[in-house]
Amino acid sequence: AQSVSQHNHHVILSEAASLELGCNYSYGGTVNLFWYVQYPGQHLQLLLKYFSGDPLVKGIKGFEAEFIKSKFSFNLRKPSVQWSDTAEYFCAVISLKAAGNKLTFGGGTRVLVKP
């Protein structure tokens, strides 16, 4: 079955530390990839997305992600986190073979940044 895996369920780190969240997917063929973020009490919102071109994608709030096709991965990074980055982060994938533009989400990673 097609799936998206986020290996870290919880991450705790201090301000100014670097963050990397892993995401792997099992789809074959062409995919579109997304990272969404859910801040406490707020809507799920898009951080960044990859459709084609440069595999290093830059998003909002200093986040970036790298698509490595050979590893079926789309890891999210931020060089120096802030307390305001405390949130839950979701990786999501659309397979271009799938009907209905359906997103499949990973299980999410809760990130707590200590001030």
Add this chain to the structure above:
Amino acid sequence: DGGITQSPKYLFRKEGQNVTLSCEQNLNHDAMYWYRQDPGQGLRLIYYSQIVNDFQKGDIAEGYSVSREKKESFPLTVTSAQKNPTAFYLCASKTGLLTDTQYFGPGTRLTVL
């Protein structure tokens, strides 16, 4: 906030009762989606609709029903047949273009007492 409204924000239901969650969007999006969010499981697709008067089952449609009579509205009914309905429900919408982003509503937290 993306033009998607969900109501109510919190909903309590007794076992055996059906309940309908509202989702309205003013973005003129063709496609609308319902997801269920549970801790550690991410978001799972319940139903989706790509066009008015048409909808498709997602990965966990059992115990749920939907309608799409208007472009801007996609209500979800949680029926008594849903075994574990307590969850956070998210509605989303997007244009018909594959490259466009899904926008999410604020969610409804349903608790079955």
